[in-house]
Amino acid sequence: MTKQMAARDTLGGTFTLPGTSMTVNRMGYGAMQLAGPQVWGPPRDIEAAIAVLREAVESGVDHIDTSDFYGPHVTNQIIRQALHPYSDGLVIVTKLGARRAQDKSWIHALSRQELIDGAHDNLRNLGLDTLDVVNLRVGGIMGPTEGSIAEPLTVLAELKQQGLIRHLGLSNVTPAQLAEAQQITDIVCVQNLYNIAHRTDDAFINDLAQQGIAYVPFFPLGGFTPLQSSALDRAAASLNATPMQIALAWLIQRSPNILLIPGTSSVEHLRENLKAATLQIPPETIVQLNAMGESPVQE
Ligand SMILES: NC(=O)c1ccc[n+]([C@@H]2O[C@H](COP(=O)([O-])OP(=O)(O)OC[C@H]3O[C@@H](n4cnc5c(N)ncnc54)[C@H](OP(=O)(O)O)[C@@H]3O)[C@@H](O)[C@H]2O)c1
Numbered sequence: 001m002t003k004q005m006a007a008r009d010t011l012g013g014t015f016t017l018p019g020t021s022m023t024v025n026r027m028g029y030g031a032m033q034l035a036g037p038q039v040w041g042p043p044r045d046i047e048a049a050i051a052v053l054r055e056a057v058e059s060g061v062d063h064i065d066t067s068d069f070y071g072p073h074v075t076n077q078i079i080r081q082a083l084h085p086y087s088d089g090l091v092i093v094t095k096l097g098a099r100r101a102q103d104k105s106w107i108h109a110l111s112r113q114e115l116i117d118g119a120h121d122n123l124r125n126l127g128l129d130t131l132d133v134v135n136l137r138v139g140g141i142m143g144p145t146e147g148s149i150a151e152p153l154t155v156l157a158e159l160k161q162q163g164l165i166r167h168l169g170l171s172n173v174t175p176a177q178l179a180e181a182q183q184i185t186d187i188v189c190v191q192n193l194y195n196i197a198h199r200t201d202d203a204f205i206n207d208l209a210q211q212g213i214a215y216v217p218f219f220p221l222g223g224f225t226p227l228q229s230s231a232l233d234r235a236a237a238s239l240n241a242t243p244m245q246i247a248l249a250w251l252i253q254r255s256p257n258i259l260l261i262p263g264t265s266s267v268e269h270l271r272e273n274l275k276a277a278t279l280q281i282p283p284e285t286i287v288q289l290n291a292m293g294e295s296p297v298q299e
Contacts, residue, residue, distance in 0.1 A: 004089050007060020012252045012277035015259055017091075017188040018212040020167055022132065024091050026252060027277040028063030029056045029270070030218065030261035034078050035071040040104050042074055043265065053082035055267050057090065059274055065191070065216065065261040067095040067137075068121045069106070076125035084127045093189070093216075094122045095171055097137035097152060106141065110152040119159050134165045135191050136181075139172030142193065143200065149177050150184060157185040169214075175204050189214035189259070196250045197227055199293035209257040216259045220251055223263075231292050235285050241276070244269075248276035250289055 004025060008014055012026035034049040036042050043049045056064070068076050079092065086092070096118040099109040109118060122131055136153050139145050149170070159165045169189035170181055181187050190208055194201045194217035205215045221227055221244050232243035239246065244262075251258050262273045281289070 002087065002089060003058060003060045004062035004087070007062075010278055011060050011274065012260070013256070015214055015257060017133070017167060017214055019186055020188060022091050022167070022188075023089075024063040024259065025060055025277075026256075026259050027061065027248075027274055028065065028259055028261045029053075029061045030263035031064055031066040031075050031079060032070050033263040033265040035074045038104050039070050039075075040100070041071065043078075046078065048267070049078050049265060050082040052265060052267055052270055053079060056270055056274075057083060057087060059270075061274070062087075062089050063091050063093065063259060063261070065093045065218075066126075067098075068118060068125055069095075069098050069100050069109075072100045073121065073125050076122060080125060080127045086128075091132045092126060092128070093133040093135065093169070094126070094131055095135045095137040095191075096122070096156065097135075097171075108138075110138065112152075112155050115152055115155045116159070119156075119164050123164065130163060131165045133167045133169055133188060134159075135169040135171040135189065137171040137191075138177070141172070144172045144174045144177065144192070146174055146176060148180060149173065150180060153181050153184050160185065169216075171218075175207060178208075187213060189216055191216040191218055193217070193219050193223075195220050195222060195227060196232070196247050196289060197222070197229065197292050202293070205255050205258065209255050213257065214259050215255065215257050216261055217251060218261065220260055220262050221247055229292055231289055235281065235289055238285065239279065239281065241279055242272060245272060245276035245279055246281065246289070248273055249279040249281050250286070252277055253281055253286065
């Protein structure tokens with residue numbers, strides 16, 4: 001039995017990406033924090049970054065979210081250095097559709113050539129022949145913008161047909177963009193900004209759950225502005241946990257199609273985050289926590 005299979009119960013149960021044989025533990029890991037400050041250049045301590053990745057996989061994490069524009073290139077290269085050759089069943093999810101400008105800003109890279117070059121950069125830096133899952137990243141980091149995504153998605157669908165990509169997902173999209181995408185190719189996951197305090201996607205999550213599609217919230221802990229609230233503090237005190245663990249456990253309980261990719265550069269925080277998958281928040285506390293959100297949870 002692999003470590004990943006042994007961790008089925010301790011990492012929040014499993015989810016199978018629709019139409020695939022990829023079953024992952026619901027508690028995964030987001031690798032963005034492994035690059036240097038402002039997600040640029042190498043980390044201050046590369047050995048520490050490697051240790052985080054190895055401990056995650058040792059603990060049974062079998063879903064790592066990354067991108068070649070973290071660093072740029074740096075995060076994927078660290079993943080390769082730490083984990084290659086990859087264990088069976090490890091699913092590495094990457095993104096195409098953005099690049100970094102010299103001023104460290106994040107800009108779209110949605111032309112045909114940029115997408116093809118990006119796919120090859122990921123393959124080379126991760127040391128893979130095929131990318132497990134690629135999210136087409138459109139829109140802005142704080143939210144999607146409506147508009148057709150057919151052109152760039154068609155390019156990724158071609159790369160899938162050519163065998164460079166196994167499965168496709170979307171990032172920073174609206175329900176209308178998902179519907180458009182599904183006319184072009186199968187979509188296995190959606191990655192948007194969502195956490196206990198930022199709940200614009202509540203109805204979208206329920207719709208995706210009905211379709212069996214994974215919803216992978218980025219900034220589950222608030223991202224660059226870590227979550228802070230008295231409701232989280234109270235729940236944490238009553239359950240002998242930390243506020244960050246409450247935020248993650250709330251997501252696990254929110255919907256069975258939610259997969260978690262909290263980011264950290266620290267082994268201590270990684271351990272704390274993984275433990276959140278076994279935390280049970282009682283229903284009355286969930287009700288109190290729901291008041292933190294911007295929109296009521298619609299079941
Ligand atoms: N699709 C997109 O457009 C997009 C955008 C952003 C992110 N993402 C993905 O989403 C993943 C998660 O997002 P994220 O890392 O930006 O944000 P996050 O998971 O919400 O939060 C990460 C921040 O929380 C801190 N942290 C982590 N665990 C902690 C703990 N137990 N206690 C206290 N602080 C803790 C981290 O600092 P330490 O390093 O000190 O622990 C880091 O500053 C990323 O890794 C990336 O793969 C995708």
